[in-house]
Structures are given as C-alpha cells and as structure tokens.
Amino acid sequence: MSVNATPAGARVAAEESGKPAVPAQHSGRRSKAPLSENKKAERKLGWLLCAPAALVMVLVTAYPIIYSVWLSLQRFDLRFPDERKFVGLENYVTVLTNGFWWTAFGVTALITVVTVVVELVLGMGLALIMHRTLVGRGIVRTAALIPYGIVTVVAAFSWRYAWTPGTGYLANLFSDGAPLTERASSLAIIMLAEIWKTTPFMALLLMAGLALVPEDLLKAASTDGATAWQRFTKVMLPVMKPAILVALLFRTLDAFRVFDNIFVLTAGGNETSSVSMLAYNNLIRGLNLGIGSTMSVLIFLTVAVIAFVFVKLFGTAAPGSDEGERR
Amino acid sequence: MAETTTRAKLRWGLLDVIVVVFALVPVLWIASLSFKTPATITDGRFWPREWTLENYKTIFATDQFVRALVNSIGIALIATLIAVVLGAMAAYAISRLDFPGKKLLVGVSLLIAMFPQVSLVSPLFEIERQLGLFDTWPGLILPYITFALPLAIYTLSAFFKQIPWDLEKAAKMDGATQGQAFRRVIAPLAAPGLFTTAILVFIFCWNDFLFAITLTSTERARTVPVALSFFTGESQFEDPTGAICAAAVVITVPIILFVLFFQRRIVSGLTSGAVKG
Numbered sequence: 001m002s003v004n005a006t007p008a009g010a011r012v013a014a015e016e017s018g019k020p021a022v023p024a025q026h027s028g029r030r031s032k033a034p035l036s037e038n039k040k041a042e043r044k045l046g047w048l049l050c051a052p053a054a055l056v057m058v059l060v061t062a063y064p065i066i067y068s069v070w071l072s073l074q075r076f077d078l079r080f081p082d083e084r085k086f087v088g089l090e091n092y093v094t095v096l097t098n099g100f101w102w103t104a105f106g107v108t109a110l111i112t113v114v115t116v117v118v119e120l121v122l123g124m125g126l127a128l129i130m131h132r133t134l135v136g137r138g139i140v141r142t143a144a145l146i147p148y149g150i151v152t153v154v155a156a157f158s159w160r161y162a163w164t165p166g167t168g169y170l171a172n173l174f175s176d177g178a179p180l181t182e183r184a185s186s187l188a189i190i191m192l193a194e195i196w197k198t199t200p201f202m203a204l205l206l207m208a209g210l211a212l213v214p215e216d217l218l219k220a221a222s223t224d225g226a227t228a229w230q231r232f233t234k235v236m237l238p239v240m241k242p243a244i245l246v247a248l249l250f251r252t253l254d255a256f257r258v259f260d261n262i263f264v265l266t267a268g269g270n271e272t273s274s275v276s277m278l279a280y281n282n283l284i285r286g287l288n289l290g291i292g293s294t295m296s297v298l299i300f301l302t303v304a305v306i307a308f309v310f311v312k313l314f315g316t317a318a319p320g321s322d323e324g325e326r327r
Numbered sequence: 328m329a330e331t332t333t334r335a336k337l338r339w340g341l342l343d344v345i346v347v348v349f350a351l352v353p354v355l356w357i358a359s360l361s362f363k364t365p366a367t368i369t370d371g372r373f374w375p376r377e378w379t380l381e382n383y384k385t386i387f388a389t390d391q392f393v394r395a396l397v398n399s400i401g402i403a404l405i406a407t408l409i410a411v412v413l414g415a416m417a418a419y420a421i422s423r424l425d426f427p428g429k430k431l432l433v434g435v436s437l438l439i440a441m442f443p444q445v446s447l448v449s450p451l452f453e454i455e456r457q458l459g460l461f462d463t464w465p466g467l468i469l470p471y472i473t474f475a476l477p478l479a480i481y482t483l484s485a486f487f488k489q490i491p492w493d494l495e496k497a498a499k500m501d502g503a504t505q506g507q508a509f510r511r512v513i514a515p516l517a518a519p520g521l522f523t524t525a526i527l528v529f530i531f532c533w534n535d536f537l538f539a540i541t542l543t544s545t546e547r548a549r550t551v552p553v554a555l556s557f558f559t560g561e562s563q564f565e566d567p568t569g570a571i572c573a574a575a576v577v578i579t580v581p582i583i584l585f586v587l588f589f590q591r592r593i594v595s596g597l598t599s600g601a602v603k604g
Contacts, residue, residue: 046429050432052413053413053416053480057435067450135336135343139343140347143346151533151534151551151582154552154555158356161356166369201597207598256443259536264556293449295449299445299446300446
C-alpha cells in the first residue's frame with residue numbers, strides 16, 4: 001500500500017483513527033506533532049492486535065522447521081535411542097539415493113500435474129456454470145460445496161468401497177480385477193478422488209475472477225460478433241488471469257501434499273506412496289526421526305521452490321505482492 | 328427469442344444436473360452403504376435392498392467412536408474459537424490501521440497457507456512428546472489454529488474492509504460511547520463475517536487427518552477421521568464396512584447442514600478471502 005507513505009495517506013489515517021481532521025491552514029510543523037502522536041498509538045495498537053496471531057504462526061511453524069533441519073542431521077531412530085548422533089548430511093544422501101523416495105516423488109509430481117490440469121479445466125467449467133447458469137444457481141452452488149466441505153477421509157472411503165470388488169457399484173466397470181490392487185488403476189482412482197474433492201475449491205477461486213469480468217465488455221464483444229469461445233479467450237481469460245494464477249498456485253501446493261486419499265485408498269501399496277505418505281511411514285511406522293525429518297525438509301524445500309517459481313514467473317500477479325492495492 | 332431462452336435454460340439445467348449428480352453420488356453411496364445389512368452390504372448395488380439402522384447403533388455403542396466424536400467436536404470448536412478471535416484482531420489491524428510490519432504479517436500468513444504441513448509432522452511429533460502435548464487436545468488445537476489463521480485473517484480482512492466504519496464515528500457524534508458504538512453498530516455489521524469465517528475454519532479443523540493421525544496415539548485425542556481408519560484391523564467389528572460408513576455419515580452431517588443453510592456465506596467467504604482480485 002504505497003499510498004500510506006504519502007502525507008495524504010497519513011492524514012487519512014489520522015482522520016480514521018477518530019481525531020477530527022487537522023485544519024488545512026495550519027502550518028506543516030504544527031499539524032505534524034499530533035499526527036505522529038496518533039501514529040504512534042496506531043502503530044502500537046496494530047502491533048498489539050497482530051502479535052498473538054503472528055506469534056502462534058511463527059512458533060508452530062518456524063521453530064519446528066528449524067528443529068527439523070537439526071533432526072535431519074542426526075541419526076535418530078526412536079527404536080534405538082542410544083545410537084543417536086550427529087551425522088551431517090548422511091541422511092540426505094540416504095534419502096536422495098533411495099529408489100522409494102524418487103518413486104514417491106514421481107508419483108507425487110504425476111498426481112500434482114494431472115490433477116491440477118484437470119481441475120483447472122473442470123473448475124473453469126464449474127465456475128462458469130455456477131456464475132452464469134440461468135436456472136438453479138443456488139442448488140448448483142450448494143451441491144458443489146459438498147465435495148469441498150466433506151471430510152477427505154470420508155470421501156476416500158466412499159471411493160474405496162465403490163471400487164472394491166463385490167461391494168462397489170464401480171468395481172466391474174472396466175475389468176473383473178480389483179482396481180485398487182494394481183498400480184495404474186490405483187493411481188487413477190487416487191487422482192479421481194482428489195479431483196472430485198478439490199475441483200469445487202478451484203471453481204470458487206476462479207469464480208471470484210469471473211465476477212470481475214465486466215458484463216458490458218461481454219455484451220460489447222457479443223455485439224461486435226465475437227463467438228462464445230472468442231469472448232472466453234479474449235475477454236474473460238485476460239481479466240481472470242490473476243485469479244487463475246492464485247488458484248493454480250494454491251492447488252499445486254495443496255496437491256503436492258496429497259496424503260489422506262492415498263492413506264485410505266491404497267495405504268501406499270503398489271508403489272502409490274506420495275512423499276507425504278513416505279515421510280509418515282518413516283516417522284510413525286519406522287519411528288525414524290532422522291530420516292523422517294530429512295524428508296520433511298526436502299518436501300519443504302520442494303514446495304518453497306514451486307512457490308518461488310510461481311511468484312517469479314507471474315511477478316505482480318502473485319498473491320500478496322499487491323496486497324492493499326486491491327480495494 | 329422466447330424459444331432461445333427456453334433452450335438456453337434447458338441447456339443450463341442439464342449442466343446443473345450433471346454437476347449435482349457428480350457432487351452427490353459419492354455421498355449418497357456411503358450413506359447407502361451405512362444403511363445396508365451385513366448380508367447385503369457386498370451385493371454391489373447402489374441402493375440398499377434392506378434398510379437397517381444397526382450400523383449406527385453399533386458405532387454409538389462403542390467407546391472408540393463416541394470418544395472420537397467428542398474429541399473431534401471439542402477440538403474443532405476450541406480451535407475455531409481461538410483462531411477466529413486471533414484472526415479478527417489481526418484482520419482489524421490489517422484493514423483499519425497503518426503500522427509497519429503489516430505487509431510482513433500478510434506475507435507470513437500467505438507463507439503459512441502454502442506451508443507443507445507434512446514437514447511439521449516429524450518435528451512436532453518430537454517437540455510435543457517432550458512437552459507432554461503429544462496425544463492431547465492442545466497438541467492438536469495448536470497446529471489447527473496455526474493453519475486456520477491465514478484463512479481467518481484473509482477472509483476477515485476482506486469482510487472488515489467492506490464495513491462502513493464511518494457509522495462508528497456517526498454513532499459517537501450522536502452521543503454513543505466507544506463501547507456502545509462498537510456493540511450497537513460495528514459488532515452487528517461484523518457478525519456475519521465472523522460467523523462465515525468460523526464455518527470455514529471449523530470445516531478445516533474437522534477435515535484434518537494428517538496432524539490427527541501423527542500427533543495422537545490413543546482415544547484421548549484421536550478424532551473421528553483417524554478413528555475411522557482404525558476401525559479396520561484389530562477392532563471389535565467383524566466387518567467394519569458398515570460401521571465405517573455409518574461413522575463417516577455422522578461426521579458428514581454437520582458439513583451438509585452448513586452447506587445447506589449457509590451456502591451463500593461460504594461462497595462469499597471463500598471467494599472474497601482467497602482472492603481479492
């Protein structure tokens with residue numbers, strides 16, 4: 001909010017905080033003193049109000065992630081606590097030369113790319129329907145919110161039983177086998193479950209962008225003979241670009257964390273583990289804090305790189321970078 | 328002209344139907360399974376041939392489920408309350424006050440929103456074990472508040488920016504005290520935003536699985552999504568399918584109610600908070 005730096009902004013802020021506006025005919029020096037007094041109080045209040053939230057957020061994330069780096073440099077297996085010792089980067093070598101890690105990484109990347117692309121297309125369609133439908137707008141929006149709101153584990157069980165031979169209504173759709181016992185079909189089902197669950201969220205983010213498209217612009221384009229597709233690509237998409245980027249960023253990072261669906265659907269069997277699943281297994285099943293923490297750090301770094309690339313690629317269109325100028 | 332609008336309506340109607348079916352089928356399916364008898368649960372039909380409430384009676388008769396339900400409700404409510412209060416304070420400051428560090432706070436919340444939660448699992452596991460928070464309510468409430476805060480702050484600042492704050496001044500000019508102005512004028516205007524945020528945060532906490540499964544080990548703090556996944560294996564149910572589905576339906580009911588009654592609010596909260604243009 002660059003406006004705040006200017007004197008005009010400062011005066012507005014002073015007015016907002018309850019004091020009557022300083023009469024304009026006062027000299028700059030005389031009007032400055034009460035202003036800075038106000039400013040001080042305002043600063044203090046601002047910090048006081050933000051402190052608890054900031055404190056909690058930093059304490060629960062920054063400290064553990066630093067601690068995690070520390071743990072990742074140690075051999076630390078809870079089954080053999082006496083053998084705990086500092087080993088430098090040994091854990092990183094172990095993980096990064098391990099086939100399971102790269103398989104899980106590949107699975108996670110595949111799931112992320114496929115689901116985000118499919119969700120972008122379906123989400124755009126759903127956003128258009130929710131935004132422009134002539135009938136039943138309320139019903140369609142309500143229905144779309146159900147996948148968003150439902151507990152992921154519940155939805156995952158629904159998909160699992162749907163594909164379980166004997167029990168499920170979908171089990172014999174493609175073959176007589178058990179789809180969740182084969183790698184390709186398992187991955188497809190995991191992606192289906194992810195897409196079902198999160199397309200509405202994508203659509204809602206996109207709808208926020210759709211609402212910004214000026215109706216007259218669409219009408220004008222229509223009168224000028226633009227087809228529906230041209231109106232979509234030439235009018236809507238450019239206006240929606242920031243919303244699309246935000247939606248893509250959030251969904252990509254979210255998809256990379258995929259865990260619940262895999263846990264319930266395959267438990268990571270048949271090489272369907274994601275990196276989150278692998279980290280979980282090393283920690284809770286293997287009780288290996290050193291290796292588990294190493295994976296935590298690696299996942300954190302990967303996510304940081306993804307976020308960084310998004311922000312760099314899209315510059316000011318990225319969320320947060322233009323905060324305050326939006327309204 | 329009239330004909331084209333009818334056709335357009337039909338076309339939109341058809342699309343609506345596809346969306347509704349797509350959204351509802353998995354939910355109806357798990358509800359249907361929960362009403363099936365043990366004999367017919369493996370018949371592969373979409374609708375039950377015989378209806379029974381036996382599965383619900385079974386789960387409510389077990390400690391395993393009831394304790395988990397109490398944990399889920401308690402933890403989600405407390406986390407929601409704290410996150411909304413802290414979030415409202417911060418959002419008020421962000422939308423109303425000018426102070427250095429504001430951008431930083433917004434940036435930090437954004438980073439937290441993008442943070443891979445699984446990265447916290449190992450260190451939090453160890454830290455909470457040392458602090459005695461492992462397998463307790465606060466042990467889950469803390470990470471829930473943390474990850475709900477960005478959502479709360481973003482949604483609430485969007486709402487707060489729309490409140491006509493001049494009304495507060497007007498009320499004070501008319502002789503209201505600061506407290507009265509806040510209670511009578513600002514609070515009623517802010518209430519819908521707070522309520523909407525509370526729903527979104529509650530859904531988030533209610534949904535969590537990763538923290539719940541890594542930071543708990545017994546019925547003391549285990550929430551329903553986790554308890555569900557443990558129904559399989561060494562539990563007392565012979566075939567857990569019916570029980571799992573019944574429990575799944577129970578924790579889906581609040582979500583359905585929220586969505587049915589507050590669809591408009593949830594949509595506006597998500598669209599205003601997540602992207603502001």
